[in-house]
Amino acid sequence: MARATRLSSRVDFLLFIGCLIAAAVALVLPLQMRDPLAEVLRRSVVAPLVNLQSNAERWHAAWQLSEERTARLDSAVMRGFNAVALQSENDELRKLLGLGARLHTGFVPAEAVHNAVREDVVTTLTLTAGTRAGIKVYSPVVSPEGVVGLVQTADPSISIAILFSHPDFRASAMSGDGTSFGIVYPHLQQSLGGTGEYLLELRGVPFRTTLPAGTMIYTSGLGGTFPRGIPIGSVLRELKTAEGWTRTYLLQPSVNPAKVNSVMVLTSQRSTQKVDNVWQMVARIDSATRSVASSGDSLVRRAAADSARRAAADSLHRVQAARPATDSAARADSVRRSAAAQTDSAARARAESDSARAARAARREAARRDSIRRDSIRRDSVRRDSIRRDTVRRDTTARRDSARRDTTTHRR
Amino acid sequence: MSWNAVRTAVICAILIVLHYTVRPLLAWNTSIDFLIIALMFGAVRMRPGLAALFGFALGLVSDSLSPGAFGAAALGMSTVGFGASWLKAVFFADNLPLNGFFIFLGKWIFDLIFVVVGHRMHGAELLMQIVVWSSLSAAMTAVAGVLAIALLRPLMEVRTA
Numbered sequence: 252m253a254r255a256t257r258l259s260s261r262v263d264f265l266l267f268i269g270c271l272i273a274a275a276v277a278l279v280l281p282l283q284m285r286d287p288l289a290e291v292l293r294r295s296v297v298a299p300l301v302n303l304q305s306n307a308e309r310w311h312a313a314w315q316l317s318e319e320r321t322a323r324l325d326s327a328v329m330r331g332f333n334a335v336a337l338q339s340e341n342d343e344l345r346k347l348l349g350l351g352a353r354l355h356t357g358f359v360p361a362e363a364v365h366n367a368v369r370e371d372v373v374t375t376l377t378l379t380a381g382t383r384a385g386i387k388v389y390s391p392v393v394s395p396e397g398v399v400g401l402v403q404t405a406d407p408s409i410s411i412a413i414l415f416s417h418p419d420f421r422a423s424a425m426s427g428d429g430t431s432f433g434i435v436y437p438h439l440q441q442s443l444g445g446t447g448e449y450l451l452e453l454r455g456v457p458f459r460t461t462l463p464a465g466t467m468i469y470t471s472g473l474g475g476t477f478p479r480g481i482p483i484g485s486v487l488r489e490l491k492t493a494e495g496w497t498r499t500y501l502l503q504p505s506v507n508p509a510k511v512n513s514v515m516v517l518t519s520q521r522s523t524q525k526v527d528n529v530w531q532m533v534a535r536i537d538s539a540t541r542s543v544a545s546s547g548d549s550l551v552r553r554a555a556a557d558s559a560r561r562a563a564a565d566s567l568h569r570v571q572a573a574r575p576a577t578d579s580a581a582r583a584d585s586v587r588r589s590a591a592a593q594t595d596s597a598a599r600a601r602a603e604s605d606s607a608r609a610a611r612a613a614r615r616e617a618a619r620r621d622s623i624r625r626d627s628i629r630r631d632s633v634r635r636d637s638i639r640r641d642t643v644r645r646d647t648t649a650r651r652d653s654a655r656r657d658t659t660t661h662r663r
Numbered sequence: 664m665s666w667n668a669v670r671t672a673v674i675c676a677i678l679i680v681l682h683y684t685v686r687p688l689l690a691w692n693t694s695i696d697f698l699i700i701a702l703m704f705g706a707v708r709m710r711p712g713l714a715a716l717f718g719f720a721l722g723l724v725s726d727s728l729s730p731g732a733f734g735a736a737a738l739g740m741s742t743v744g745f746g747a748s749w750l751k752a753v754f755f756a757d758n759l760p761l762n763g764f765f766i767f768l769g770k771w772i773f774d775l776i777f778v779v780v781g782h783r784m785h786g787a788e789l790l791m792q793i794v795v796w797s798s799l800s801a802a803m804t805a806v807a808g809v810l811a812i813a814l815l816r817p818l819m820e821v822r823t824a
Contacts, residue, residue, distance in 0.1 A: 259710065262712055263710055263712030263713075263715070263745075264712070265712070266709065266712030266713070266715055266716055267712060267715040267741065267745040270715045270716060270719040270737070270745075271742070272737035272739055273719065274737035277734030278732075278733065278735060278736075278738065278780060280733065280734070285733045288733070289727045289728075289733055292724070292726075292727035293727050293728070294803075297724050297728065300679070300680075300683045301683075303683040303686070304683040305681065306684075307684045307686075307687040307688050308687045311688050314688075401777060555802060
């Protein structure tokens with residue numbers, strides 16, 4: 252037993268020594284012999300493992316690639332979001348700049364800071380300008396779109412403005428043509444209901460005046476707070492109220508207070524002047540821009556149609572030019588075919604002209620028959636009339652003769 | 664061939680396949696060496712001579728994919744396999760932390776032999792590789808080996824009739 256154990260230990264040791272020697276030999280083998288040996292192993296025993304490894308590496312590479320792509324896409328989306336925000340801010344500031352340029356004087360630009368507490372309906376704004384900049388209580392707050400609100404509290408460096416959604420907001424308003432006047436109130440039923448929708452009411456419009464939906468409503472300048480001509484909103488529909496002598500209209504405001512970030516506060520000097528040209532100019536510029544864009548579109552469309560027509564004509568020319576290049580037999584065939592087609596078409600044209608002629612003749616015949624019938628009817632009626640006239644005449648002569656006869660007998 | 668030998672062969676095959684599938688996916692600097700885990704797992708269930716042969720075969724498979732140091736892995740794995748099997752006969756116990764340490768030692772010795780015999784690095788780079796990277800790689804391999812043994816233990820339990 253001990254001998255067997257010793258033998259097996261010796262075998263193990265010999266095997267280990269053999270492995271070491273083989274490994275050492277493999278190590279010192281020249282490159283020309285080492286490579287073919289490794290290649291044989293790679294192509295036989297290790298081939299499935301090599302396949303596994305290459306597949307795993309490919310998966311890893313694909314995974315890395317997809318991660319990179321996802322990261323790139325994410326960053327592009329982020330850039331896109333930022334670009335949209337920047338563009339909207341840029342647009343807003345541009346509009347504000349335009350408004351400033353049109354107002355010339357008498358305004359204070361201010362940043363509108365929304366309250367930290369989240370509100371369903373924004374009713375107040377903090378403005379980054381105060382009495383030092385010339386802002387006073389009741390100074391009108393406007394944006395390029397129209398009325399935003401009015402200053403309620405003015406501190407040296409900041410001021411607090413109530414928006415048109417605030418329950419205390421009132422403004423004297425009129426229709427665009429200046430024919431109907433009223434007072435604008437916030438539409439509290441919906442705005443306080445938490446729907447987040449900002450609506451206004453135009454109350455006290457004379458009953459005889461009807462404002463169709465879409466009519467623009469402007470400040471009237473009465474009351475002295477808002478100068479005349481600042482857009483407030485447009486008429487949505489009429490509201491049914493208990494009062495029978497005035498009408499109340501629901502208005503869609505021109506400005507969305509939740510999106511207001513920069514505003515203009517009109518100073519008292521400006522409040523006394525008319526500003527209706529300022530916002531009407533904006534509307535005019537907008538319509539001009541829209542018309543320029545639409546005319547550009549139509550020009551592009553016309554150019555596309557022209558190019559399509561030209562391409563069709565070119566292809567037709569090319570087809571016609573390609574025809575003589577075919578061989579003589581084909582040409583003869585085509586000539587024969589075209590001749591046959593021409594004769595066919597001539598026959599068809601003849602038949603068509605014959606049928607047209609026949610149709611025309613039939614139409615003429617029918618018309619003639621109609622006219623004859625009409626003439627005969629007319630003649631009949633004339634005849635009937637003449638007969639009637641004759642009978643009348645005959646009756647009167649008979650009556651006259653009998654009367655004469657009666658008078659002679661009476662005389663007698 | 665006994666049932667235990669078949670199970671050992673299957674588990675070693677799984678670990679070898681993992682070496683060529685999971686390792687490229689992880690692509691870490693301190694990669695897990697599933698071949699060493701398979702070698703240690705098989706070697707403790709074999710006679711030392713067979714373990715040396717198994718190590719030699721695994722080493723040749725590994726060398727065939729890196730012909731620059733052809734034979735170095737075979738030499739290292741033969742040594743590790745024979746040593747693991749011989750140590751098992753001397754004091755190896757069925758203890759997970761001890762198994763982990765054993766795998767750590769096996770991997771570190773293999774790396775040492777591979778790097779020194781393969782003449783891949785010199786000087787500070789060699790020292791850095793042996794002290795830092797080989798140690799980290801050995802630690803990773805030991806953790807993976809302990810996990811693998813813990814997972815495969817139910818499969819390797821000897822059935823008693």
